[in-house]
Amino acid sequence: EAGVAQSPRYKIIEKRQSVAFWCNPISGHATLYWYQQILGQGPKLLIQFQNNGVVDDSQLPKDRFSAERLKGVDSTLKIQPAKLEDSAVYLCASSLGFGDDEGFFGSGTQLSVL
Amino acid sequence: QQQVKQSPQSLIVQKGGISIINCAYENTAFDYFPWYQQFPGKGPALLIAIRPDVSEKKEGRFTISFNKSAKQFSLHIMDSQPGDSATYFCAAPLTRGSTLGRLYFGRGTQLTVWP
Numbered sequence: 001e002a003g004v005a006q007s008p009r010y011k012i013i014e015k016r017q018s019v020a021f022w023c024n025p026i027s028g029h030a031t032l033y034w035y036q037q038i039l040g041q042g043p044k045l046l047i048q049f050q051n052n053g054v055v056d057d058s059q060l061p062k063d064r065f066s067a068e069r070l071k072g073v074d075s076t077l078k079i080q081p082a083k084l085e086d087s088a089v090y091l092c093a094s095s096l097g098f099g100d101d102e103g104f105f106g107s108g109t110q111l112s113v114l
Numbered sequence: 115q116q117q118v119k120q121s122p123q124s125l126i127v128q129k130g131g132i133s134i135i136n137c138a139y140e141n142t143a144f145d146y147f148p149w150y151q152q153f154p155g156k157g158p159a160l161l162i163a164i165r166p167d168v169s170e171k172k173e174g175r176f177t178i179s180f181n182k183s184a185k186q187f188s189l190h191i192m193d194s195q196p197g198d199s200a201t202y203f204c205a206a207p208l209t210r211g212s213t214l215g216r217l218y219f220g221r222g223t224q225l226t227v228w229p
Contacts, residue, residue, distance in 0.1 A: 033215055042203045042219025043158065056215055091157050095214055103214030105157025
C-alpha cells in the first residue's frame with residue numbers, strides 16, 4: 001500500500017515570497033491533516049479536513065496560510081507571504097476518518113525561509 | 115490547552131541497555147496516550163499506545179507504563195538497538211478521542227543507541 005505522498009521534499013525561499021506544498025493521502029482516507037514541525041519540537045496541527053470540508057483550522061495563521069482539498073483527495077497548503085519563523089517541516093497525514101483510527105504521516109517538506 | 119511535558123530532551127544508551135522516556139500531562143480525564151517514533155527525514159509513526167484502564171502495555175521490546183494518579187506515562191525500550199536511534203514523541207488528546215487531529219505532541223526525545 002502506498003503511503004502519504006508529499007512534494008517537494010525541500011524548498012528554499014526568501015521572506016515575503018510565496019510557497020505551496022502538495023499532499024496526496026493514502027487511497028480511501030477521508031481525513032487529511034497538515035502539521036507544522038519546527039526544529040526541536042513536536043508536530044503542531046494546522047488544519048484538518050474531512051473529505052473536502054474543514055474540521056479544524058483553529059491553529060492556522062489565516063492571514064498568510066491557506067489550504068484546500070478540492071474533490072476530497074489531494075491537498076495543497078500555501079504560505080503567502082512567508083516569514084522567517086515559517087521555517088519548518090510541513091507534514092501531511094491521513095486517516096480513514098472514523099472511530100479511533102491511526103493516522104499515517106508523509107515524509108514532509110522542509111521549508112527554509114531566508 | 116493541554117500541556118504535555120516530555121523528558122529527557124536527549125538520551126544516549128549503549129546497545130543492549132534500557133531506554134526510558136517520560137511524559138507528564140495536566141488536567142486530563144481522557145483516555146488515549148500514544149508514543150510516536152520519527153527517523154530523520156521521515157514523518158512520525160505510531161509506535162505504541164495505551165488507555166488508562168491498564169497500567170502497562172507491552173509490544174515486543176517496547177513497553178508503556180501508565181500512572182494515572184501521577185498523570186505520567188513512560189516508554190521503556192528493552193535491549194536497545196542502534197536501529198532504535200530516532201526521536202520519540204509522547205502525545206495526549208486535546209479533547210476526548212484518539213484521532214490524530216486531537217493530539218498534542220511533546221517536544222520529543224532524541225535517542226541515540228551506541229553499538
